[in-house]
């Protein structure tokens with residue numbers, strides 16, 4: 001049985017694709033056969049973050065339409081042994097994804113022995129976002145510590161609880177919150193919502209806090225998911241989140257200024 | 272803003288303002304979410320009927336459904352214009 005995890009947010013640009021790339025790489029590096037699917041039809045980006053843009057031949061929509069089979073469309077990651085990427089298509093027809101089509105692809109992946117399937121959702125609450133979340137067993141709701149992002153997260157949680165297949169069957173999607181682009185200094189100064197505030201408002205289990213970090217842009221410049229950068233606080237925070245997804249209890253880090261100061265000092269020494 | 276500034280100006284820091292705004296908007300939207308789908312249409316049709324007799328604005332009619340255990344109360348609030 002494959003575990004289907006959607007990475008979703010409502011609001012755009014909060015870090016879904018960054019997270020999908022990091023989490024899928026991390027799970028694969030821990031030895032699990034993993035697929036990551038780009039649901040952002042018309043605006044594919046995951047291929048860039050994963051540095052496989054020049055290897056895209058067939059895409060998700062080709063597979064759904066029967067123009068290619070899954071094996072032809074899946075791209076094997078060059079870094080993580082057990083990781084495969086299914087790119088989005090650049091078609092402008094946003095309704096190219098059908099419930100039946102998506103279900104068929106997910107089932108085929110599960111039958112093929114994939115243990116984890118990560119769905120990178122597009123922004124918004126339209127068709128593409130709905131398709132990405134519909135079959136999810138688990139949802140990682142990505143939010144930034146900012147009013148509009150937290151509000152959108154709450155809306156997404158509402159949709160997961162009423163419109164997902166699990167909800168229709170009277171079950172629950174396992175929801176968790178990933179707070180990204182977190183800046184403990186600004187939180188301490190009272191300029192940014194703190195993790196406790198966001199947790200309290202959304203009443204959702206915290207998967208992790210990813211600090212705002214320059215290493216994320218550097219990673220995306222090169223097409224190396226940030227989790228491969230073992231020195232980077234964001235990379236380390238993503239590794240912790242992966243461990244938690246795999247059921248380990250890991251203490252939360254990067255939430256306060258002291259800790260970050262210590263890490264900075266360590267880095268300066270090692271640099 | 273530091274704690275020092277807080278005492279100096281007596282102003283709240285912006286993160287606290289953000290939290291308060293969020294608590295209000297999220298509570299409001301959750302309440303709307305639990306409302307039945309027919310409510311907006313019901314509101315529109317009620318408004319049409321009322322307008323046959325009195326000239327009221329769209330935003331002067333408020334319809335709310337409250338669930339109290341095993342009974343629900345449909346509350347209708349209409350502000351009539353000044354004469």
Ligand SMILES: Nc1ncnc2c1ncn2[C@@H]1O[C@H](COP(=O)(O)OP(=O)(O)OP(=O)(O)O)[C@@H](O)[C@H]1O
Nearest residue numbers: 012013014015016017018123181211212213216217
């Ligand atoms: N922890 C972080 N620190 C600094 N920058 C970050 C962090 N996480 C994401 N970013 C930056 O934020 C931007 C948006 O990230 P990303 O593309 O992952 O968001 P998205 O939610 O997938 O966007 P979209 O809604 O358009 O699909 C990128 O420029 C990325 O480098």
Ligand SMILES: [Mg+2]
Nearest residue numbers: 016017040045
């Ligand atoms: Mg994206």
